[in-house]
Amino acid sequence: MRNQEILSLDGDWKLAAYEYVADRKDVQPDTETLDWMDAAVPGAVHYDLVKSGKLENPFASTQAAHAAEWVAQTDWIYTREFELEQELSDGAAFALRIDGIDTYADIWLNDRLLGQTANAYRSYEFEVDASMLRAGENRLIVHVKNHFRMTEGKADEAKRRLQVSRNPTAYRGKSLIRRYQRNFYSNSSLLNLGTGVLGIGIHKPVRLIAYPKLRIEESYFSVQQLTASQADVRVEVKLNRPLSEIGQALTIEAVLQQPDMRQPAAVHSAAVTGGETDLRLTMQEPRLWWPRGYGGQPLYRLTLRLYDGTTLLHEIEKQVGIKQVEVIRELPNGRKTFYLQVNGVKIHARGSNLIPVDYLKVHDTWDVYERLFRLMQASHHNTLRIWGGGAVETDKFYDRCDELGILIWQDFFLHSNTYPDYDPEFVEEFRQESVELVKRIRAVPAWEFCAAATSRWKAGTNGTGRPTWTGSTANRSSKSCFLRLRPPIAPIFHMSSTRRTEANGLNPPLRAICITGAISIMRRRIRSS
Known part of the structure; x- marks a missing residue:
């Protein structure tokens, strides 16, 4: 079984401003009386407001930019209803995958809190128990929180210790909020509008996915030694559960193959004996990956399969390249330098x-x-x-x-x-x-x-x-x-x-x-x- 996207949740959503109530911070927001408008995911609240006629283009002028500051200083509720058209497999685990939210949010599925986000640079995956999903209509609510309310409690210490102003659209926000840094106004901005216009909302894809319950969680491919005639590579594989919890004999197989070749370039299998499984493969006459202008860019397909005896439990694929990169910072005579060397060639x-x-x-x-x-x-x-x-x-x-x-x-x-x-x-x-x-x-x-x-x-x-x-x-x-x-x-x-x-x-x-x-x-x- 491979990882499977059950349902993409990109596209049409509903969006509304929300008045935050401090004593209800752990309670699902009451959405019955909200003033809804159409929204797009991935996207940003500003886009939806402009399309709904509720906001002037904030980049039209300095005045418009200042007039849009309230958007990032407001809580917002996104909601979407969806139906599952296929039966859920008993042998699978499910998760809600959110590739990015700007920035702080609570995620609710069918009245249950799935989790929270606090960093627009990170992606989030929330485990979904099959019992949380309904055969018919399901409802997802994402409460995206006011950027500045979430950091207000740290503002005074930041001003004292970092010597930044209390202005949340400038250095204070940039110091405390893990999101697109150049968006903040720090004496200048990319459009020089005199203020920062900060995005807020669900700005990356959202989807419901299914995994095998026992699966390959991480893998890492690296070239250990490289000559013109041979490449020795290493593949490190980590499962989603420790071996002590598995209680069965498992094997991992690694296959390296060029897309235009029928025969694999290298194959190796190893028993799972610990937290990580280390596979070593040797390739003859490897086709090297080069930067543009120095050669071609042949890409190999790496397939990793997890077996219980002869039963395939999980399979993943990725593309890899055969190359070695060195950062040269000192010449043989001791003189300082700085350049890249790819496959032994100065770039x-x-x-x-x-x-x-x-x-x-x-x-x-x-x-x-x-x-x-x-x-x-x-x-x-x-x-x-x-x-x-x-x-x-x-x-x-x-x-x-x-x-x-x-x-x-x-x-x-x-x-x-x-x-x-x-x-x-x-x-x-x-x-x-x-x-x-x-x-x-x-x-x-x-x-x-x-x-x-x-x-x-x-x-x-x-x-x-x-x-x-x-x-x-x-x-x-x-x-x-x-x-x-x-x-x-x-x-x-x-x-x-x-x-x-x-x-x-x-x-x-x-x-x-x-x-x-x-x-x-x-x-x-x-x-x-």
Whole structure:
């Protein structure tokens, strides 16, 4: 059995403003008297308000931008009813998968609280017991909460310790809310409207999925040794339950195959003996993945199968590339340098920084991304930096980079600001966000490395008397994440640049021309139709 999408919940929803009642915070919102309007998911509340004639395009002028500030300072209720047209298998586990919510939300299914969200950079998966689903009509309610109410209790300490104002649309919000960082107004904004227009809502897909109850939960593919004639690769597999709970003899099989070849390039099986199963495969005459301009981009299909004897329990597939990347920071004579070496060849990186294609809902339809990729191809890109002020891209986006030979420089999402490394909640949220990001990207063939942040600030080093802040927690969290998850190349923990203090890193070896900027500005115009 493979993972199966039972039902996509994208498309038409209903949306209404909601007056939050403090003493009912753990109770499902009363929706009977709300003033509903049509909404789209994925999307953003601003788009729905404009289409309903309740809001002027906030990017039409500075006045309109200020007039739209109330949207992110309001609680909102999304609701959708759906019917299940197929019977639910007794041998499956079910989950509600939400790829992203901006930002704080409670999720209710048929009057029962499924879970909560607190980070727009993360995806969430909530277990759904089969008894929670009805044979007929089901109702999903998502209570998206006022950004600023959720951080108000931390505002005074942030002002004192981080020296940020209490203005929630500026540095305070940027410090405390884990969402698209450049959206906040920090003396400037991408459109220079004099304020930040913060998106809010369900901005990524929502779907109901089914899994086998015993399944492959994680897998990690890496090239261990590579020569012109042979590649030794490693596949690490982790199940969703510890071996002590399983009580049966299980086997995992790994098959590597090129799409245009009938015979597998390599096959290996291993018994499940612990928390992780380690499979080693040897490939003869491997076809190497190269950045654009240096060779082709052959992609292998990796199939992993979990067996109980001869019974297939679970199967997953992913595309992988055979390559080795090294970050060279010192020449043999000891001189400092910085360049990438792919499959032993020094690479001239040519590319851009990517900013989100939409200022409010962050992502857009795939045709917008295809336009970006055509521009990258026309300008001979082979490198793209996923900027730390931006947002997490989709698996489809990374797959396209694999196919086109565009290396990914992935930033962690810290940008031009101080952050509350004194707050255990923030540190843990950032840690989980970082772990999820690395797990997603570590086996992407186009991935080259991650950088800890972009243009971070240091306080207390310029004679102002501000408290010392060095971003050490961000570095520690990123570093521990990398060491534990074992990416196949040396990670970079330096920031790309440092504000208010001495240089503390190397700027990206890219022509950061931001060709996507012009397109992003065009897309920020909210369409009324």
